[in-house]
Amino acid sequence: MLERFNAALDHIEEHLDGDLAPADLARIAATSEYHFRRLFSALAGMPLSEYVRRRRLTLAGAEVLAGERTLLEIAVRYGYGSGEAFARAFRAVHGTGPGQARRTGAALRAQPRMSFRLVVEGQSSMKYRTVTRDAFRITGSRARIPIVHEGENPAITAQIRGLGRPALDRLARLSAGEPAGLVSAVVHLTGSREEGTEVDHWYGVITGPAAPEPDGAAGADASYDGPGAPDPYESLDVAPGTWAVFQAEGPLPHTLQHLWRDVFTQWFPSNPYAGRPGPEILSVRPSADGATASAELWIPVEHTAPGRPGA
Secondary structure, eight states: OOOHHHHHHHHHHTTSSSSHHHHHHHTTTTTTTTHHHHHHHHHHHOHHHHHHHHHHHHHHHHHHTSSSSHHHHHHHHHHHHSSHHHHHHHHHHHSSSSHHEEEEEEEEEOOOEEESSEESSOSSSSEEEEEEEOOEEEEEEEEEEEEEEESHHHHHHHHHHHHHHHHHHHHHOOOOSSSSSSSEEEEEEOOOOOOOOOOEEEEEEETTTOOOGGGGGGTTTOOOOOTTTTTTOEEEEEOOEEEEEEEEEEEEEEHHHHHHHIIIIIIIHHHSSEEEOEEEEEEEOOOOSSSSSEEEEEEEEESTTTTTOOO
16 A cells, blocks of 8 residues: 555656646555545645645745746746746745745755655655855864764764864854854765765864965964864865755754754755765754754755756
C-alpha cells in the first residue's frame, strides 16, 4: 500500500506545473478517490489539496527568488489564472507577496516533499531565504575533524577552547560581513557525509576579500600576542555565489545537527536547488545558560531547472 502511495506522490512531483487530477492519483494508489483523500489526510496531517498547493508554491517561491521568469509567467506555470490570485496564495504560504520577495530576498517557507514509510517525513515547513553575494574571506583557525552526527563533537570543542577567550574576542572584532560575529565553517574534503569522515573545520569570522596579510598569512593580526592568540590566523577565500540560509532554535547541540540533517534529507529533495562547492557556514547564538541557541546555517546552492529538485 505505501509503495503505491509513494508512486502517487512521485506523480504529484512530476505534474506540479501541469494538470493534476486526484482521480489519477487514486488510480495509481489502486484505491477510490474518496479513500485516497481520506487516507492521505490521515497520514500527512493535511488535505491533499493543501499539500499540492504548498508544494507548488514552494517551487514557485524558488523561481520568484531566481528571477529568471516574470511573476505572471510563474503564476500561470503553477495554475493561477491571474497575478492577483497568485499573489494572494503566495502571501498565504510565505507571509509576503511575490514582488516583495523578489525585491528584498525575503525568507520563504518550503514545504518538503513527503514520503510515506512507517512515519511521514516532511510534515513541517522549513523557513529559508536565499542570498547572492560577492567573494569574501573566512579568517580564523582551521582544524581537521571527524563528522559527528549526534551529540558534542570533542574535536570542535578542543579547537575553540585552544584559541582562548582573549584571542576569540580579538578575532570577533575582525568580523566584517554576514553572518556577523564568530562562525563555524565546514569544508568537505570528499563527497561522503558519513559519521567519522574528516572535514576541514574553520572557526573565525567573515572578512572582506582584501583582508590584510601580515607575515604571509591572509587575515592575520600578528601584532596581538595575548594568551591563546592564533599565530597567525589562516584564511579561506570563498568564491561569489548564492546561499540558502536556514534558521533554527532549540537545545544544543541537537538542534544544529538536526537542522543540517533536514536540509539535506528534506529540503534539497523538495526544492529546485543543488549544492555547489563551498564552505557550509553556521552562526550560533547560545542562550545565557548555554543550553539552547538560535542558529543560522548558510549552504552554498545553485538553482536547477524548474521542476527538478536537486540534492
